[in-house]
Amino acid sequence: MSGTLSWTTETIAGWGQYRPATVKICRPRSGHQVEEALRNPFKPILARGMGRSYGDAAQCSGGGILEMTALNRFRAFDADSGILDCEAGTTLSEILDWFVPRGWTLPVVPGTRMITVGGAIANDVHGKNHHVDGSFCAHVIDFDLLTPDRGVVRCSPEQEASLFQATAGGVGLTGIIFNARLRLEPIESAWLEVEYEPCPDLAHALAVLDATDAGFRYSVGWVDALSGDGRGRTVLTRGNWLPASALPPERCAAPLRVPRRPELSIPYRMPEWVLNPTSIRFFNAFNWKRFCSRKRAVIDMDRYFFPLDSVANWNRMYGRRGFVQYQATVPLESAQCLTELLRRSYQNGFFSFLGVLKRFGAGGIGMLSHPMPGYTLTLDFPVRDGLERFLRECDRLLLDWGGRLYLAKDILALPETIAAMYPRLNEFLKVRAHVDSARVLGSDLSRRLGWDDRNG
């Protein structure tokens, strides 16, 4: 389908709702329209998926946004190999809705199903099984990328390997992904058997992860950042897929059916006082009790993988100023840095509503892929006076321990901080310069980090 593209002026923001951007936005419905959009006068240009990145990776103030979600068709599926060919605006939710009832799933999913395939590649997203299966791009066969200088290039780990590696985790700065081929995996049921393990503090949880994680394909820890003066009691929730033969009798008739959840939504931005230390403590005490009442459970994949999706627009809870998600990843030997970050946030009065702990395996294929062998802790901080200064101190601590921030979440880090955290940054910038010498593509993130003025 062709036709003229229409552009509107809109204000958009990352999921954290902090530092919004006014942009021109269009919603292409065909490859031709994407090519047409690239020739528009608004610069820089950036592709955007579902806008689920928390920071400024998916916005470009004063420029043109191509919102890709209308390009959401399945192009082909081979049931022998499990390879799905789809357009890049297809959401993981659309893929799971169609394929799970037919016995297939995605090998890697993040904590929300409301993201696109293009967004998953551009941040090389990880799931609760990174220590076993790596990140999203490890399961991508190839994709077609529209670049400003070289037109459409098919990239795979073998063909145009450096462009593939620059685009996997390359936050949309090497081109616009049209479509991708992904490997799905067969499942017998949509259910997992999950074990709950309460740990008195974060240090204990890290030790448990170290000693016993090998038996679980999926693992995640919910961290109560306010407990024990910031020592962070944690409940580890770890599980494996259940084969159809092991399902409880009441599930056997439809092993691949995922029960519908009630549709809840936060209708408007809450006042800032709603999230305060008392309400967070109350919520956490309730959660702790709920988790500790179980040892083991059989739960469906939506409840295990995507608990936050059960409340639409939950980011509005943080109020007018929004929030910053701080995701700190450290090498195995630097686990202590995470307990220190938690302690400091408590002592400085920056209370995280949600804390999530995961273990990472080998690093991803992308030049800017986030994971490295180690641990990752995610904390959500409501925007308050002094937060930026406090997070700068956290950045220094993280750097001292050889850690790094995640570009999908970051909105505050300084250029030199990110440069020190990503050793392949220069390599990435060289590839970018080769496919986009005039800097047609750009984002608030690339501007903030000074990448638009560098060729490597």
Ligand SMILES: Cc1cc2nc3c(=O)[nH]c(=O)nc-3n(C[C@H](O)[C@H](O)[C@H](O)COP(=O)(O)OP(=O)(O)OC[C@H]3O[C@@H](n4cnc5c(N)ncnc54)[C@H](O)[C@@H]3O)c2cc1C
């Ligand atoms: C509740 C929640 C839980 C999350 N949990 C996790 C998690 O467990 N693990 C994890 O890794 N992440 C997680 N995330 C972050 C999220 O998975 C990533 O930010 C993801 O990239 C968002 O995809 P999107 O489609 O919304 O892309 P956007 O946020 O819209 O864009 C992300 C980047 O992709 C680029 N992009 C989008 N489409 C294209 C395209 N077609 N071609 C080229 N570039 C493109 C954009 O330019 C931008 O740089 C979570 C987010 C939320 C809200």
